[in-house]
Amino acid sequence: xxxxxxxxxxxxxxxxxxxxxxxxxxxxxxxxxxxxxxxxxxxxxxxxxxxxxxxxxxxxxxxxxxxxxxxxxxxxxxxxxxxxxxxxxxxxxxxxxxxxxxxxxxxxxxxxxxxxxxxxxxxxxxxxxxxxxxxxxxxxxxxxxxxxxxxxxxxxxxxxxxxxxxxxxxxxxxxxxxxxxxxxxxxxxxxxxxxxxxxxxxxxxxxxxxxxxxxxxxxxxxxxxxxxxxxxxxx
Numbered sequence: 001x002x003x004x005x006x007x008x009x010x011x012x013x014x015x016x017x018x019x020x021x022x023x024x025x026x027x028x029x030x031x032x033x034x035x036x037x038x039x040x041x042x043x044x045x046x047x048x049x050x051x052x053x054x055x056x057x058x059x060x061x062x063x064x065x066x067x068x069x070x071x072x073x074x075x076x077x078x079x080x081x082x083x084x085x086x087x088x089x090x091x092x093x094x095x096x097x098x099x100x101x102x103x104x105x106x107x108x109x110x111x112x113x114x115x116x117x118x119x120x121x122x123x124x125x126x127x128x129x130x131x132x133x134x135x136x137x138x139x140x141x142x143x144x145x146x147x148x149x150x151x152x153x154x155x156x157x158x159x160x161x162x163x164x165x166x167x168x169x170x171x172x173x174x175x176x177x178x179x180x181x182x183x184x185x186x187x188x189x190x191x192x193x194x195x196x197x198x199x200x201x202x203x204x205x206x207x208x209x210x211x212x213x214x215x216x217x218x219x220x221x222x223x224x225x226x227x228x229x230x231x232x233x234x235x
Contacts, residue, residue: 001024001025001026002024002025002026002166002167002235003025003026003027003028003164003165003166003167004020004025004026004027004028004165004166004167004168004169004198004231005027005028005029005030005156005159005165005167005168005169006027006028006029006030006168006169007030007031007032007168007169007170007175007178007179008031008171008172008175009031009033009034009035009056010029010031012055012171013029013031014029016169016224016228017029019224019228020228020231023228023232025231028156028159028164028165030152030153030155030156031149032148032149032175032178032179032182033146033147033148033149033174033175033178034146034147034149035056035120035144035145035146035147036144036145036146036147037056037059037060037063037143037144038060038142038143038144038145039063039064040064040141040142040143042064042065042116042141043065045116045139045141046114047114047115047116047139048071048113048114048115049071049072049073049109049113049114049115049116050070050071050072050073050115050116050117050118051072051073051101051105051115051116051117051118051127051138052072052073052074052075052079052083052117052118052119053074053075053079053098053101053119053123053125053127054075054079054119054120055078055079055082056120056143056144057118057119057120057143057144058072058074058079058082058083058086058088058118059082059086060118060143060144061086061118061143062086062087064143066087067083067086067087067088068087068088068089069089069090070088070090071090071091071092072088072090072091072092073092073093073094073101073104073105074091074092074093074094075093075094075096075097075098075100075101075222076093076094076095076096076097076221076222076223077093077095077223077224077225078223078224079093080093095221095223096221096222097201097222098124098125098127101127102127102130102131102134105131105136106134109136111135111136111137112137113136113137114137114138114139115131115136115137115138115139116138116139116140116141117131117138117139117140117141118140118141118143119140119141119142119143120142120143120144120145120146121142121144121145121146122145122146122174124172124173124174124203127140128140146174148178149178149182151182151185151186152182152186152188157186157188160188160191161188161191163191163194165195166194166195166196167195167196167197167198167231168195168196168197168198169198169199169227169231170197170198170199170200170204170208171200171204171224171227172200172204173201173203173204173206173207176197176199176204176205176207176208177207179208180207180208180210180211183211184210184211189211189212192211192212192213192214193212193213193214194214195213195214196213196214196215196216196217196234197213197215197216197217198217198219198227198230198231198234199216199217199218199219199227200218200219200222200223200224200226200227201218201219201222202218204218205218217230217234218230
């Protein structure tokens, strides 16, 4: 039985694990960070459309305001599904990466529209700057931050040392960077040569190249469905 390590926050990893187990994989979970939601006052913000590139920003927004009457654009289907679950009714998914999201906004929205970009403390792309450079009216608000783990659990270390992990799935560049850092810190770089990294984007893959993997495979589209489909085809 092939084994896959998931490094996302626990709630996200449990969802992915349930899907992978249906395909017959043994799934191990080692969250590399926890998420802390913030509660800024956005009552004075004037906007027409919300933009989100992460599920956590959607969840955090739903905790500080009513979202049922808000319009939202999400980067992909996973964030779109979360928006549905927390109560958004007017949802559009760009079904792409950040570059695709920007192209989608340029193609479908007028410059008179006021956007609110909801995000975490750390982002891999400065979406506010890029849309501002395209002359869009966009504000941003930080709704959550991530707290990074300082070391692997003993259980995870033992699984890695004993060759019990065949592959690792990566959903973000930050998780990739943290994983590589902890591998080097723990003196476990020697085990990576027998493992495959599955990533959602080229940017994530680039952040893994400090380690010598058996191979790094990138999904065709940056969605969980595409990532899992790729894993199935590769195995």
